[in-house]
Amino acid sequence: xxxxxxxxxxxxxxxxxxxxxxxxxxxxxxxxxxxxxxxxxxxxxxxxxxxxxxxxxxxxxxxxxxxxxxxxxxxxxxxxxxxxxxxxxxxxxxxxxxxxxxxxxxxxxxxxxxxxxxxxxxxxxxxxxxxxxxxxxxxxxxxxxxxxxxxxxxxxxxxxxxxxxxxxxxxxxxxxxxxxxxxxxxxxxxxxxxxxxxxxxxxxxxxxxxxxxxxxxxxxxxxxxxxxxxxxxxxxxxxxxxxxxxxxxxxxxxxxxxxxxxxxxxxxxxxxxxxxxxxxxxxxxxxxxxxxxxxxxxxxxxxxxxxxxxxxxxxxxxxxxxxxxxxxxxxxxxxxxxxxxxxxxxxxxxxxxxxxxxxxxxxxxxxxxxxxxxxxxxxxxxxxxxxxxxxxxxxxxxxxxxxxxxxxxxxxxxxxxxxxxxxxxx
Amino acid sequence: xxxxxxxxxxxxxxxxxxxxxxxxxxxxxxxxxxxxxxxxxxxxxxxxxxxxxxxxxxxxxxxxxxxxxxxxxxxxxxxxxxxxxxxxxxxxxxxxxxxxxxxxxxxxxxxxxxxxxxxxxxxxxxxxxxxxxxxxxxxxxxxxxxxxxxxxxxxxxxxxxxxxxxxxxxxxxxxxxxxxxxxxxxxxxxxxxxxxxxxxxxxxxxxxxxxxxxxxxxxxxxxxxxxxxxxxxxxxxxxxxxxxxxxxxxxxxxxxxxxxxxxxxxxxxxxxxxxxxxxxxxxxxxxxxxxxxxxxxxxxxxxxxxxxxxxxxxxxxxxxxxxxxxxxxxxxxxxxxxxxxxxxxxxxxxxxxxxxxxxxxxxxxxxxxxxxxxxxxxxxxxxxxxxxxxxxxxxxxxxxxxxxxxxxxxxxxxxxxxxxxxxxxx
Numbered sequence: 001x002x003x004x005x006x007x008x009x010x011x012x013x014x015x016x017x018x019x020x021x022x023x024x025x026x027x028x029x030x031x032x033x034x035x036x037x038x039x040x041x042x043x044x045x046x047x048x049x050x051x052x053x054x055x056x057x058x059x060x061x062x063x064x065x066x067x068x069x070x071x072x073x074x075x076x077x078x079x080x081x082x083x084x085x086x087x088x089x090x091x092x093x094x095x096x097x098x099x100x101x102x103x104x105x106x107x108x109x110x111x112x113x114x115x116x117x118x119x120x121x122x123x124x125x126x127x128x129x130x131x132x133x134x135x136x137x138x139x140x141x142x143x144x145x146x147x148x149x150x151x152x153x154x155x156x157x158x159x160x161x162x163x164x165x166x167x168x169x170x171x172x173x174x175x176x177x178x179x180x181x182x183x184x185x186x187x188x189x190x191x192x193x194x195x196x197x198x199x200x201x202x203x204x205x206x207x208x209x210x211x212x213x214x215x216x217x218x219x220x221x222x223x224x225x226x227x228x229x230x231x232x233x234x235x236x237x238x239x240x241x242x243x244x245x246x247x248x249x250x251x252x253x254x255x256x257x258x259x260x261x262x263x264x265x266x267x268x269x270x271x272x273x274x275x276x277x278x279x280x281x282x283x284x285x286x287x288x289x290x291x292x293x294x295x296x297x298x299x300x301x302x303x304x305x306x307x308x309x310x311x312x313x314x315x316x317x318x319x320x321x322x323x324x325x326x327x328x329x330x331x332x333x334x335x336x337x338x339x340x341x342x343x344x345x346x347x348x349x350x351x352x353x354x355x356x357x358x359x360x361x362x363x364x365x366x367x368x369x370x371x372x373x374x375x376x377x378x379x380x381x382x383x384x385x386x387x388x389x390x391x392x393x394x395x396x397x398x399x400x401x402x403x404x405x406x407x408x409x410x411x412x413x414x415x416x417x418x419x420x421x422x423x424x425x426x
Numbered sequence: 427x428x429x430x431x432x433x434x435x436x437x438x439x440x441x442x443x444x445x446x447x448x449x450x451x452x453x454x455x456x457x458x459x460x461x462x463x464x465x466x467x468x469x470x471x472x473x474x475x476x477x478x479x480x481x482x483x484x485x486x487x488x489x490x491x492x493x494x495x496x497x498x499x500x501x502x503x504x505x506x507x508x509x510x511x512x513x514x515x516x517x518x519x520x521x522x523x524x525x526x527x528x529x530x531x532x533x534x535x536x537x538x539x540x541x542x543x544x545x546x547x548x549x550x551x552x553x554x555x556x557x558x559x560x561x562x563x564x565x566x567x568x569x570x571x572x573x574x575x576x577x578x579x580x581x582x583x584x585x586x587x588x589x590x591x592x593x594x595x596x597x598x599x600x601x602x603x604x605x606x607x608x609x610x611x612x613x614x615x616x617x618x619x620x621x622x623x624x625x626x627x628x629x630x631x632x633x634x635x636x637x638x639x640x641x642x643x644x645x646x647x648x649x650x651x652x653x654x655x656x657x658x659x660x661x662x663x664x665x666x667x668x669x670x671x672x673x674x675x676x677x678x679x680x681x682x683x684x685x686x687x688x689x690x691x692x693x694x695x696x697x698x699x700x701x702x703x704x705x706x707x708x709x710x711x712x713x714x715x716x717x718x719x720x721x722x723x724x725x726x727x728x729x730x731x732x733x734x735x736x737x738x739x740x741x742x743x744x745x746x747x748x749x750x751x752x753x754x755x756x757x758x759x760x761x762x763x764x765x766x767x768x769x770x771x772x773x774x775x776x777x778x779x780x781x782x783x784x785x786x787x788x789x790x791x792x793x794x795x796x797x798x799x800x801x802x803x804x805x806x807x808x809x810x811x812x813x814x815x816x817x818x819x820x821x822x823x824x825x826x827x828x829x830x831x832x833x834x835x836x837x838x839x840x841x842x843x844x845x846x847x848x849x850x851x852x
Contacts, residue, residue: 075835077831078831078832078835080828080831081827081828081829081831081832081835082832084825084828085828085832087531088531088532088535088825091529091531092529092531092537095527095529096539098524101521103517103518103521103786105513105514105517105518105785105786106514106785109514109780109785109786111518111785111786111787113522113804116764116765116766118798118799119765119766119798130835130836130837130838131835131836132836133832133835133836134832134836166835202798202799203799217647221643223655223794223795223796224799225796225799225800229649244848246847247844247847247848250840250843250844250847250848251844253840253843253844254838254840254841254843254844256840257838257839257840257841258838284840284843288839288840288843289837289839290837290838290839290840294840331816332816335814338542338812339542339545340542340545340810341812342812342813343812343813343814343815344812344813344814344815345814345815345816346814346815346816347816347817347818348819348848349817349818349819349821349822349848350815350816350817350822351822351844351845351848352841352844353829353833353841353842353844353845354535354815354817354822354825354829354845355813355815356829356833356841357828357829357832357833357841358825358828358829358832359531359532359535359537359815359817359825360529360531360535360537360815361537361813361815362813366810368649369649370649370651371810371812372544372545372628372810373544373628373629373650373651373810374651374810375809375810375811375812376811376812376813378539378811378813380806380811383801384766384792384797384798384799384800384801385801385802385804385806386764386767386768386769386770386797386801386802387768387769387770387781387787387788387802387804388761388769388770388771388772389769389770389771389772389776389780389781389785389786389787390757390758390771390772390773390776391773391775391776391780391785392773392775393775395775396775396776396777396780399510399514399780399784399785401507402506402507402510402511402783402784403507403779403780403782403783403784405503405504405506405507406504406507406508406511406559406560406783406784407779407782407783409501409504409507409556409557409559409592410556410557410558410559410560411556411715411716412556412680412683412684412716413683413714413715413716414676414679414680414682414683414710414714414716414720415680415683415778415779415782415783416779417676417679417680417710417714418673418676418677418679418680418777418778418779419777419779419780421672421673421676422670422673422676422774422775422777
């Protein structure tokens with residue numbers, strides 16, 4: 001971990017540099033697979049499952065029997081944990097529902113918004129070393145609360161054609177029945193364009209490797225919405241002398257174990273905190289199963305000593321971290337200074353893991369500085385807010401002249417006439 | 427206008443086909459200009475202003491004197507209309523502010539969301555035959571309500587280096603001080619990458635021609651957010667025998683005058699309505715200044731006769747129109763059946779023009795079927811909703827086991843340890 005002491009603001013851009021994510025080199029390969037899926041449907045899906053995932057898929061869709069077997073097979077303690085997490089995530093996301101207020105902007109002019117579910121959504125859950133069932137909760141729960149009619153989930157199977165029981169249990173608990181054993185670019189293509197088996201959706205959510213990321217960018221250009229642009233995961237911790245260095249070190253390591261390109265940043269006003277955290281990181285690292293990954297991530301991680309909390313917040317807002325932990329005495333006051341972040345964790349007892357799994361907030365968050373302009377996934381991500389308006393005859397009479405004058409000034413005479421033709425004494 | 431009587435649902439995709447927007451052919455040219463702006467800043471901006479807009483720009487930024495002259499020059503009736511529209515748009519968008527509720531998902535686990543303004547936003551207002559000052563209201567008002575700190579507006583000047591007074595008056599009334607006389611791709615590039623004069627922003631809003639659309643797509647890939655994907659404007663009208671054919675015709679024409687690629691769709695259960703609307707369109711068209719544009723748009727417009735309102739709504743939801751006018755006796759009940767639309771206008775006295783200018787709703791809306799997954803611009807477009815959480819020691823004690831079990835099952839041991847290290851009796 002590199003240490004920076006009182007860095008001049010001119011050096012911040014270099015200090016806050018993220019690993020560059022450029023998928024341009026993959027684009028032509030990914031585009032070719034997408035096109036093949038678009039044109040040949042399930043046949044192309046099966047071909048690439050064999051080529052990339054080494055699996056000969058017969059049935060693409062998970063059957064009732066497989067769901068039942070998964071439920072039977074899963075450790076009861078894990079089931080209970082998933083159900084507890086589900087309950088908290090539901091509570092938090094349900095509170096995001098809005099009652100549409102009718103606003104009378106002028107007498108007789110009534111305007112309102114209504115949240116309508118995106119009818120068809122696709123969730124992608126990557127395969128790999130571990131089953132990311134937590135992401136099913138984070139995407140599936142708001143989709144169900146929003147009222148999305150068709151929720152499709154794609155996730156690769158193992159070479160034996162099996163999907164991890166925790167994936168299937170989580171999906172079933174959330175209320176997702178249509179799970180397809182499809183991974184990678186071919187999964188994104190199947191959901192974007194539809195095949196004989198997989199329905200075409202309007203928006204695709206979920207994490208993935210650089211191929212999946214590139215595929216999502218490309219289908220987005222084709223008019224299918226995506227959750228947000230992707231990048232490596234990251235955490236920034238703001239700590240003062242009131243922090244517990246062992247906790248801070250554990251938080252840094254929990255981010256570092258995600259992948260070699262994960263970013264970890266500690267900003268503090270205390271030189272002692274840096275020393276103690278460094279020492280704790282070394283000790284805790286030795287005991288971690290994923291220490292080789294974490295070690296690589298820590299190589300490009302930064303510990304930054306700053307003069308005061310104002311500078312600290314300025315630096316952190318410039319970075320716009322996906323996760324921001326504020327382990328400081330005045331954590332609540334400092335939280336008022338947050339301008340750019342994905343999700344913020346306050347105090348000594350709010351580890352990022354809480355939000356990753358079970359506190360209720362969503363863990364699909366903007367990385368790579370996107371927190372400057374993008375929100376994390378929420379109920380909003382699964383709805384469109386449609387505006388409605390109804391003018392009475394009197395209402396149009398009241399507002400008509402305003403519209404007519406403006407339309408004429410913009411040179412749009414037919415816009416003006418659509419009003420004047422309706423006015424009395426036009 | 428083509429008439430379709432009781433079309434079979436298998437023919438709907440062809441019937442609802444939109445003009446294809448493919449900017450791939452422009453991409454390399456647009457990318458080259460963007461790159462030049464990124465590397466050479468204001469010099470490149472000036473070069474392309476001369477090349478495309480035939481103007482030798484000295485001062486890029488509009489001065490106080492120019493603002494004052496615009497205010498002095500503008501027709502008082504237009505000023506008053508702009509102020510009335512501003513008030514209604516403010517009223518409607520202010521009502522979109524949300525108070526962040528703190529949710530206790532479990533005892534001691536507090537989670538909430540906070541809307542934080544996107545710090546720096548850029549608005550693009552195209553030049554051309556008419557000054558689109560209404561779009562300044564639609565984008566600038568929510569930006570100011572959201573609390574965006576830096577609001578930059580780019581719009582091309584005429585060959586004499588002047589910006590239309592209505593543009594400057596609207597900008598000033600909304601509270602935008604930084605207006606730059608820059609148009610086209612170079613404006614998008616200047617706001618995306620920043621120049622010595624133009625600040626770099628985090629999100630870019632506003633309409634434009636296919637070059638501007640392409641530039642927005644490209645800078646979006648580079649991590650700068652955009653309002654939404656763009657396409658030609660469109661309206662669909664659902665009418666029954668209670669409609670006033672002259673009003674419906676006026677609404678169709680007000681959309682048709684936008685551009686030759688505008689789309690206009692009438693769906694009705696009454697053959698009489700089709701006949702009467704056709705006749706009214708012809709009569710009204712003859713008197714329109716922009717009749718040559720409207721005539722072109724009407725050539726690919728469709729009048730569809732359907733058996734009943736269920737089929738009508740199904741067809742319209744499949745189309746997902748930017749604007750939907752429901753000119754029917756049961757307009758309020760029918761509105762409940764809307765699944766996909768950008769903005770909906772109910773009854774005989776709610777012309778699209780009302781929402782285009784002054785009723786209060788936003789006129790920046792999803793075209794091209796994007797209404798299936800995208801919302802129009804609203805206050806939400808100018809904020810990020812950041813989640814916060816604070817767990818007490820007791821709260822973490824309550825939720826800790828759930829997190830630990832899930833993290834372990836996902837193979838993320840450091841995530842588990844970030845919790846267990848904080849637990850009593852860990």
